[in-house]
Amino acid sequence: MKWKEKWRSNMRTVTLRLRQNPYLSLTIIISLVGRSDVDTTSQWLAPIVWEGTFDLKMIDSIYKPQNITVATTIFALGKYTRFLKDLLESAEKHFLVGYRVHYYLFTDLPDQVPLVKLSEGRKLSVIKTESSNRWQEISLRRMERIEKLIEEKLLHKVDYMFSLDVDSKFYAHWGAESLADLVGVVHAWFFGSSTQQFPYERRPESQAYIPYDEGDYYYGGAVFGGRPEKVLKLVQTCRKNLDIDRANQIEALWQEESHLNKYFLYNKPTKLLSPEYLWDDIKKRRSFMKVVRFTQVVKNYAEIRPNH
């Protein structure tokens, strides 16, 4: 066969394969052009994880042989227990599949924890926790509870950890590409906004204060993680600053999320997860979102929270 004929026949096969598998075409296009539509590194050269920026096979070949365990804290107090079933079931389908995951579930209502079948190597521990009559308090006290858990159970025992909001659901793959020393997620609603528009705490009286001329990203409080010793420093600092604020009778605009943003401003995350890792069901899908991996589900705030 002449080389021209051979070339034509090869191209016919490639075209046919691509037609049969549109996902393959998309993967090839993304890998050819990369992600020129979004930033894939921060100014301090931390990767920002987007679909099309990582080779999963390569990543799994690094982490799988290490037989790592990833602890995951979830708080479900009061009526928020209703989110557990969907969150856990979807996590078993998409979250670090094939890895050891230990869910630590904090709740005041252990009886309402649904029975969800966990895959091999995965387990769930329930930690009985007192509730509060203010949702703000429930949310921000996660910091001190995670601090205690790390000190008592996680330090030097697990490799990585995440804290996840319970009013959430996984829709697609979330794997080992998300692991690093210190991990934050870029908040979907403030991705692309100017730093002046970020809802950082702007009152100098609060420990979470960030002046208008500072800032780089706005991180969501719903997802953070990393190595236990790094997360310990984070939650400990936030807890101390929350204590000082409490003594001064001031509560930051977005509670612990404001303190988290202050911490990340001066202690940069080593990996940033794109809004693929924290989208919102009520938010219109944008063209840069090739995949939605994890989202906040719709909730009726007035009905579900203990206060408004």
Ligand SMILES: CC(=O)N[C@H]1[C@@H](OP(=O)(O)OP(=O)(O)OC[C@H]2O[C@@H](n3ccc(=O)[nH]c3=O)[C@H](O)[C@@H]2O)O[C@H](CO)[C@H](O)[C@@H]1O
């Ligand atoms: C998407 C995102 O980044 N969300 C953050 C945002 O609002 P959200 O509206 O997401 O806050 P939220 O009502 O989901 O509360 C945060 C979390 O606290 C827990 N919870 C809260 C109330 C309750 O009655 N029972 C209960 O268990 C639960 O785990 C929930 O996921 O701001 C909060 C602080 O103001 C937190 O930083 C959230 O992580």
Ligand SMILES: [Mn+2]
């Ligand atoms: Mn939430």
